[in-house]
Amino acid sequence: MDWSTLGCGRYGHTTYAPDEPELRAQLSASVAAGQAWRCLRCGAFVAGPPDASGPAAQAPIVPQGAEIRSKLILRIFAVERFVRVLIFSAASYLLWRFRSSQTSVERAFNRELPVLRGMFRGLGFDIDHSRLVGLLRHALTLSNHTITLLAIGATAYATIELVEAVGLWQARRWGEYFAFVATSLGLPLEIYDLTRDVTWLALLLLAVNLALVLYLAIAKRLFGIRGGRSAYDARLRQESVLEEAILAASAAPAQAAAPEPEPDGAGPDADNAAPDAHGDEPRPDDDGASVVAAVQPALADQRPPPDQRPAADR
Secondary structure (H helix, E strand, C coil), X not given: CCHHHXXXXXXXXXXXXXXXXXXXXXXXXXXXXXXXXEECCCCCEEECCCCEEECHHHCCECCCHHHHHHHHHHHHHHHHXXXXXXXXXXXXXXXXXXXXXXXXXXXXXXXXXXXXXXXHHHCCCCHHXXXXXXXXXXXXXXXXXXXXXXXXXXXXXXXXXXXXXXXXXXXXXXXXXXXXXXXXXXXXHHHHHHHHCCCHHHHHHHHHHHHHHHHHHHHCCHHHHHHHHHHHHHHHHHHCHHHHHHHHHHHHHHHHCCCCCCCCCCCHHHHHCCCCCCCCCCCCCCHHHHHHHHHHHHHHHHCCCHXXXXXXXX
16 A cells, blocks of 8 residues: 555645755656656646745755655554543542532432332343442542542543644654653553453553553654664655755766767776866866765754654644
8 A cells, every 4th residue: 555645535645846956856757737846645647836945955845755654553542542631530520529519419329329229120230249339439438538539630631642642743853752651651550450351442542551561662662773763764754755866966967977889999097088178187077976965964963853843744
C-alpha cells in the first residue's frame, strides 16, 4: 500500500518552489499545460503554480510513507484515550454529585430496592447477589472524604488521558514521550490488579497499553532506542523528496564533468600536447556543485526538528 498516494488523495498534493536554481530545476518540469512541480509527498508532478516558495531550508515538512501510517496508528490510540477521558470525566461528575446528595440517594435506594427485588425475582434473578447492587451498597457506606478523593483521582486521570490523546493525535514528540511515561507507570498497577482478579476488560486494557508502549519505543525510537532521535530524523530525511532533489542536483555537475569517450587515435598523449592558449588545463564548471554543497549544511543546520516545523497537514 502506497501511504504517500493515499495521503495526497486525502490532503491534496503539496508543491514547493525553492529559491536555489539547481533545486528548482529538479522539482519542476515543462508540460503542455505550462509548468509542473513535484509533490513533496508522493513525488508526482502536478501542473500549475507551486503552493509556496522560498529557501529550501524553510520548505514544509510533509509526512510520507511510513510516517503517514504512523500518524494513523497514533490517532487510533488517541481515540481510545479520548474514550477514557469521557468515561472518567462522567465518573468524576457523578462522584461530585453523589457527594453532595449521598443521604437522599441512600433513602431512594432503600425505598426502591424492595420493588426491584420483587420485579427481578419474578424474572428468576436474585439481585441481592448482584455485583452492581453490592457496589451501590458499598458506595453508600463511603465517607465524604473518601468520595472526594475518588472524584479528585478520576479528574486527575481524565486530565492525564486528555493530554495523552492530544499529543498522540497531533503526533508531537512531547506527546509521544508523555504517553510513554504515563502509560508505563500504570502498567505495574494493571498487572497487580490482574493477579487479584482476571477479567476480559482488564486484559484488553493491559494489551492496549503494552502495544502503545512498545510501538512508541520501537517505531518512534524514544529514549535512544534504535539510534534515538538522530536515527529517526535521518530516516525522515532519507524519505524526503526534497533531499532526493538535493542529491540529484549535487550529482548533476559531476556527471556533466565526466570525460566523453575518446575518438579513434586519441589518447593521453594527445591531451598532453594540446594545452589551451594560456597554458592552463581546461576545468569543468563547478558552480552547481558549490551551490548545492552550500544548501545541504543549511538544510541540516537551519531547519528545526520535524515536530517544530510547519507541516503540510495534521
